[in-house]
Amino acid sequence: MKFDRFDKILISLLAIAAVALLAYTAQSFPAKTTAIESRSMERELASQARVGLLEKLYSPVTVALQNGQYQEALLKLEEVNIRYPGEAHGFILKGEILYRMGVLDGAAAGFIRGIKLSGDYIDKNSPFSKRDIIAILVEKSLPPAQTAYKNSHSNPALKENLSNLNYLKSRLAGGCE
Amino acid sequence: MRLDRHMMTIILSGLLLGFFGVMLSVWGNPENSGICVSCFIENSAGALGLHNNPRLQYLRPELVGFVLGAFASALLRREFRSRGGSAPLFRFASGFFLIVGCAVFIGCPIKLFLRFTAGDLTSLAGVVGLIVGVWCGLKGLASGVELGRLSPSAAPRGSGLLAPAVFLMFLLFIFISPSFLIASEKGSSAQHAPLLISLAVGLLLGFIAQGSRFCITGSVRDILLMGRRAPLLWGGTAFLATALLVNFISGRFNPGFAGQPGSHQEYLWSFLGMVLVGWLSVLIGGCPFRQLVKSGEGDSDAALVVAGMFLGGALVQGWNLAATSAGVPIGGKIAIIAGFVLVFSGSILLRERE
Numbered sequence: 077m078k079f080d081r082f083d084k085i086l087i088s089l090l091a092i093a094a095v096a097l098l099a100y101t102a103q104s105f106p107a108k109t110t111a112i113e114s115r116s117m118e119r120e121l122a123s124q125a126r127v128g129l130l131e132k133l134y135s136p137v138t139v140a141l142q143n144g145q146y147q148e149a150l151l152k153l154e155e156v157n158i159r160y161p162g163e164a165h166g167f168i169l170k171g172e173i174l175y176r177m178g179v180l181d182g183a184a185a186g187f188i189r190g191i192k193l194s195g196d197y198i199d200k201n202s203p204f205s206k207r208d209i210i211a212i213l214v215e216k217s218l219p220p221a222q223t224a225y226k227n228s229h230s231n232p233a234l235k236e237n238l239s240n241l242n243y244l245k246s247r248l249a250g251g252c253e
Numbered sequence: 254m255r256l257d258r259h260m261m262t263i264i265l266s267g268l269l270l271g272f273f274g275v276m277l278s279v280w281g282n283p284e285n286s287g288i289c290v291s292c293f294i295e296n297s298a299g300a301l302g303l304h305n306n307p308r309l310q311y312l313r314p315e316l317v318g319f320v321l322g323a324f325a326s327a328l329l330r331r332e333f334r335s336r337g338g339s340a341p342l343f344r345f346a347s348g349f350f351l352i353v354g355c356a357v358f359i360g361c362p363i364k365l366f367l368r369f370t371a372g373d374l375t376s377l378a379g380v381v382g383l384i385v386g387v388w389c390g391l392k393g394l395a396s397g398v399e400l401g402r403l404s405p406s407a408a409p410r411g412s413g414l415l416a417p418a419v420f421l422m423f424l425l426f427i428f429i430s431p432s433f434l435i436a437s438e439k440g441s442s443a444q445h446a447p448l449l450i451s452l453a454v455g456l457l458l459g460f461i462a463q464g465s466r467f468c469i470t471g472s473v474r475d476i477l478l479m480g481r482r483a484p485l486l487w488g489g490t491a492f493l494a495t496a497l498l499v500n501f502i503s504g505r506f507n508p509g510f511a512g513q514p515g516s517h518q519e520y521l522w523s524f525l526g527m528v529l530v531g532w533l534s535v536l537i538g539g540c541p542f543r544q545l546v547k548s549g550e551g552d553s554d555a556a557l558v559v560a561g562m563f564l565g566g567a568l569v570q571g572w573n574l575a576a577t578s579a580g581v582p583i584g585g586k587i588a589i590i591a592g593f594v595l596v597f598s599g600s601i602l603l604r605e606r607e
Contacts, residue, residue, distance in 0.1 A: 101429070116436065119307065192579055195308055199439050218512075242511040242518070246578040250284040251515025252292045252359060252441045253308060253577055 127203050130165045137169055146177045164193035168206055175209060180217045181233075184240045187213070191247060198247050207248070214244050259465070263488035266458075266467035271495030273454045274367045277315070279503050280446035284514035285371050287446075288315065288458075289364035290541040291355030294566035295575070296442045297423070300435050303567035308440020312427055314448055318455015319542065320420040320559075323549030325456070326463035335413030337553030339401035343599055344554050347533045348561020349568070350592035351541055354533070356565075356575035357526035357585045358382075359515050362469035362540045365527065368516065370496040372508035375516045375523065382524035386531020387473040393536065397605040400536060413551025416559065420549070427452070441515075463550055468543035470534035515578065522581040522589065529592045536599070 079087070131138075133156055140149035150173055157166050171186025187197070187210055196202040198210065218241045225234045270288065277287030286292050299310035327333035355361045358379045360368060365383060368376040426434050427448065437443045445451065461467075467488050475483035500506045510518065517523070534540045537558055539547060544562070547555035569575040574585040 101425075116438070119435075119438070188579075192577075195440055202439060214512075239518075243578050245512025246514060246516060249512060249514035250441070250444070251513075251578075252283050252286045252289065252364075253515070 130204070133160065134165060134169060137173075141169070141173055141176070144176075146173050149173050162193070164190045164197065165204065166190075167193070168197050168204070172206065172209060175213055180213060181221075181237045181240075183213055184217065184237065184244060188240050188243055191244075195247075195253060210244055211248055214241055214248060217241055218245065260484050260487065262461065262465040263467055263484050264491045266461045266465040267488035267491030267493075268495050269458060269461055270363065270467070271370075271492040271497075272499055273458065274363060274492075275371075275496050275499040275503060275505065277446045277451065277454060278367075278505070280450055281444055282446050282451075283441040283444045284505070285368045285373060286360070286364055286441070286515060287367060288542075289360050289367070290316070290319075290545065291352050291361040291562075291566070292364065292441075294352060294541070294562050295356070295570060296437075296566075298563050298566035299437070299442065299570065302433060302435060303563065304570035306570045308437055309442045309570060310435040310437045311442035311445060312423060312434060312436075313445070314424075314427055314452035315455035315458075316545070317420050317423045317427065318452050318457075319459040319462075319545045320417060320549040321424065322456035322459025322461075323463035323546040324417040324420075324459075326460040327550035330464060332463075333413065333551045335409070335411055335551045335553065337412065337557075339554055340603065341554060341557050343400060343595075343603065344537050345557045345561040345564075346595055347537050348544070348558035348563075349565040350588075350595055351530055351533055351544075351558070352562050352565025352569055353574060353585070353588045353592055354526040354529035355541065356569040357581050357589055358523045358530070359517065359576050361542065362527075362530060362534075363542055366469065366493060367496055368513070370493060370506075371500045371513075372506045373513040373516055374508060374510045375513055375518055375520070378520040378523040379527040382527030383470065383531040384473055384477075385524075386528035386533075387470055387535050388477055388531075389528065390532040390535025391474060391477060393532070393600050393604075398536065398600045398603055399605050400603060412553050413556075415553070416548040416556035424452075459546055459549060462542070462546045466543075468534075468539045470531055470540040471543060473531070474535055517576050517578055517580045519576070519581045522576070522586060525589050525593075526576075529589060529596065532596050533592075536596070 136152040137149050137156065140152055150170070153166060153169055153173065157163075160166065167186050167190035171183045171190060174186055175183035187206065191197050197204055197206050199205055200207055221234070221238045221241050225231070225238045228234055274288040278284055293313035293316045296309055296311045296313050297316055298304055299306055300312040324333070358365065360379075362383055365376055365379045369380060465488065467485065469489070472483070472485035472489035475485040476489070497506070507513070530540070537544070539555070541562060544555045544558040548559045572584055573582050574588045576582070576585055
């Protein structure tokens with residue numbers, strides 16, 4: 077292959093561009109990236125802020141729940157829900173309260189609404205993880221729910237409960253979301 | 254069956270894909286998703302900032318490995334040729350709808366069989382769908398639906414280097430982590446095998462698959478066309494048998510319909526999603542995995558499919574088209590129907606008539 081003058085100019089420009097590219101890439105290495113530029117940092121800050129805010133907002137509910145005052149916890153939760161309807165944390169707390177009260181189908185429904193809004197509640201390492209309690213709920217409720225549905229196929233409530241428990245089982249099993 | 258060198262390479266491809274497909278899950282990738290091209294593309298699109306789902310953002314090293322492994326193999330075998338120029342926009346749109354079909358099923362054709370060999374019986378609807386889709390695609394080809402021939406003259410010289418160059422850049426991103434690159438700290442993207450293992454497996458599979466031309470939809474196509482004489486039948490069988498065996502040994506075989514990882518029970522939409530993937534794959538000459546491998550060997554048409562797949566990976570998350578364990582969202586159902594509109598209209602318009 078023969079190179080003419082135009083080729084030589086292009087090759088020179090290419091070499092200059094490549095060197096400039098390397099130089100600028102080297103400048104942007106993570107060591108020289110300030111913390112605030114990092115999206116991970118921003119995300120972590122937002123996550124911490126959310127944890128703090130939720131703890132503060134729902135503290136009357138969690139206190140009542142920890143003291144075993146389930147009816148009061150439900151009332152307090154309703155009060156918060158008026159201001160923040162549709163918040164995943166509210167559904168998860170409702171699920172937990174109902175679970176403690178022994179209302180297992182209601183608990184499953186609450187957990188599902190929460191998890192569909194935020195998968196964090198089923199993650200092992202999340203600060204608000206309810207994975208263990210959900211695993212126990214599924215283990216306890218699934219066999220009777222299957223039997224009940226087998227005995228009465230036409231009952232839509234039984235069908236929905238079984239479907240809810242299967243959804244929770246699938247989320248516990250992992251896989252891509 | 255003639256056990257020549259090519260046949261051995263095909264069988265080796267199947268064995269490695271089945272083995273690593275399960276083992277990558279054992280080493281940290283999500284359950285039944287050791288290898289899933291569509292999931293990897295959704296994750297990588299998110300990592301590059303193309304969608305905003307904080308649970309699905311991770312530049313998957315396997316994906317980079319597939320393309321660069323194929324590139325290395327094509328160079329070594331002197332099979333690297335820049336070629337392209339046949340129905341580029343149709344291929345780009347097909348790439349988009351390949352990911353839509355996969356996202357509605359939850360998995361690419363490789364993951365379809367990984368799910369099946371782990372006992373996920375909900376994937377049966379997808380298996381049937383894929384076979385029906387490939388059969389429909391073959392009927393189309395037999396009736397003259399033709400995207401045009403790949404031509405080295407239609408592609409500017411060296412244009413085939415662009416796809417490997419882009420993936421080389423992604424490889425750099427993996428190691429230097431520029432500030433715009435995002436990595437999930439929760440959700441399924443936070444689950445991954447160690448970086449160097451993922452990359453090495455990707456490179457190995459890309460390298461082997463380039464030589465063998467192994468492809469899931471290609472295997473189904475050849476079996477439908479040639480039956481037991483199809484070499485890819487043996488590669489496909491090796492893949493299934495190995496994946497099943499490794500799933501058994503690693504304690505990951507849990508047969509059942511309900512509560513399977515990353516699955517839903519909307520069988521009709523699983524079926525239709527895979528019909529779309531099978532049909533499109535036959536028209537454009539390979540499943541998502543094969544498109545990545547072809548883009549590494551200089552096929553700029555396949556590179557356009559890959560670009561379409563990245564757009565699909567971004568939009569199935571951004572527009573909430575992807576199915577979850579809760580089922581298929583209405584947007585996903587509409588997108589599948591739109592995909593069929595593309596297939597039907599494309600088949601009418603691209604058909605060669607006497």
